[in-house]
Amino acid sequence: MSKHLQRDLENLNTELLTISSMVEEMIDKATQALAERKHELATQVVESDSFVDQREVHVEEECLKMLALHQPVAVDLRRIATVMKVNNDLERIADLAVSIAQRALAMDEYPAFPIPERLSRMVVLTTQMVRGTMDAFVNADNAAARRIMAMDHEVDQYNCDIIAELQNLMQKRSELVSPALHCFSAVRHLERIADHATNIAEDVVYLVEGDIVRHRNHSSEQSPSS
Template identity: 60%
Template sequence: MSLHLQRDMERMHREIFSMSSIVEEMIDKATLALCERNDRFAAEVIESDSQVDQREVLIEEECLKLLALHQPVAVDLRRIASVLKINNDLERIADLAVNIAQRASHINRFAEFPIPDDVPVMARMARRMVQGALDAFVHLDARGARSVIRTDRDVDALNVEIIEHLTQRMRQSPSLVAPALHCFSAVRHIERIGDHATNICEDVIYLVEGDIVRHQQFLEPRVSGASHEQTQDPHH
């Protein structure tokens, strides 16, 4: 790898991690805005979004520049491709956080509407998934990425449970339909955040193993055993 490429790659990494720090904070604040009914946090999240948008464009340009200038191959190419996709996912997660914050400020007008107990749990799980996905990216840890992907099922299960609970409550007290609907979409957004975390994890697996695992039923390597992983990619 040429020195220039290496330096540019390092800068690209710094940028994407800076962006992820903002996005992670946005998820936290959006979650707090929702679960603790804090309007200040909601406003902060909405404010941060433009920063994330700018950074997304910046990182994408950086990646394209790297591709055009250095024409990287093998692991460098996969890395840049992964950053491009993760960049996209992070931006979408930021948007979802903004949506959650908006829902939260709506819900906060209905003091009598209690947020279901499972919502903070689910939000925490989604947050941990994003964190786990980015940690897996930092450490090039395909195993970590796989375990994050597996937790997505739990988030989906909770999503179903909470939505059922909300539907029931709407049936019981029609006056709470409006906040319940807001809550409903907030929960859907949390679930989407989990999905994006899964996407990031799939990119990490691709980066590490050179194997596209998207849309695969079984996330384990096709033939169990480390030797297979090694033969699949001579570059690591």
């Protein structure tokens, strides 16, 4: 690898970590706004989206320049391809955080609506997946990536359980249908964030092993050395 390519790859990693840090903060604020009815946090999340959009475009442009200028091969090519895919997933996660924040704003009118208790655990798991998958990317840790891929099944189960709870609530208390639907949407957005974290983990496996593992069942995924 030339020193110029190495420098550009390091700059890409720095850019991606900047985006990741902002996205994690957006998730934290959006879910806190939903659970604690904090209007100002939800507004901050919505306002942060333009920053992530701008950085996402910049990273993609830099990747395309590197492909044209350096014509990388093997692992260097895989790294740039992985950065482009991770970059896109982070932008989508930011969009979903904004959607959660918007649902939180809509629920301001219903301060007495009971947020499902299991939602807090789902938030913790999903946040762990996003943070952990970026750590796996930085450290090229395919074993950690595979563990994160396996966590998605648990988030999916929380999604099903909470939605069933909300449906039962709507059947019993018709006056709570509107806030329950907003909460329903927020839960689905959170589940989609976990899906994007899984996508990033799959990209880490591709980066390290050169193996495309999309569309496989990861519920019992193990690292090759385990």
